[in-house]
Amino acid sequence: MFTGIVEESGVIGKIRRTARGIELTVRAKVCARGVKLGDSIAVNGCCLTLVKAAGRGAARTLRFDLLRETWERTSFAQLKTGSAVNLERSLRADSRLGGHFVTGHVDAPGRITRWEKSGADWLLEIAAPAAVRRYVIFKGSIAVDGISLTVASVARGKIQLWIIPHTRAVTALRERRTGDVVNLEADLLGKYVAQFVRARR
Secondary structure: OEOOOOOEEEEEEEEEEOOOOEEEEEEOOHHHOOOOOOOEEEEOOEEEEEEEEEOOHHHOEEEEEEOHHHHHHOOHHHOOOOOEEEEEEOOOOOOOOOOOOEOOOOOEEEEEEEEEEEOOEEEEEEEOOHHHHOOOOOOOEEEEOOEEEEEEEEEOOEEEEEEOHHHHHHOHHHHOOOOOEEEEEEOHHHHHHHHHHHHHO
């Protein structure tokens, strides 16, 4: 379980195809502290299992093995060496819940259709599939590449969000462009409510 409050922006060190899948290496500082093999870390909102940690200080690297399905159902395919990724360690039971409950299970990729500065802030518009939009409401929460964000509007197949300068500066959003693919995870509570309503019908 995660909160959607990004701890740091890591950097892709290597993406290597193997006989078993895809090996992903990420350079990290904050999220490399105190981790051990088997720990869960959200990388661009996708919960991955740490299989190896190496190096020291700024040269610390984290390695993950991706299944082919993970590769195909997320935005990882557009990443390359040097790309920034959002990182968050799993939520501790005694920690503050600064964002919302995020599982790290990506529902679907979405595509940025508008990403522009508006006054002091930024407007982010994403074309999202119906499977995600059904759980999205005005002023509700959604995780975009692992970032907990508040929904500004939902209309015509698109979700709009307002991004403050701080969020853009400290996350991988600073590298995003119109046309890029992002990982989307709808609010877990909305999914449960929808399931209960369907069951009662």
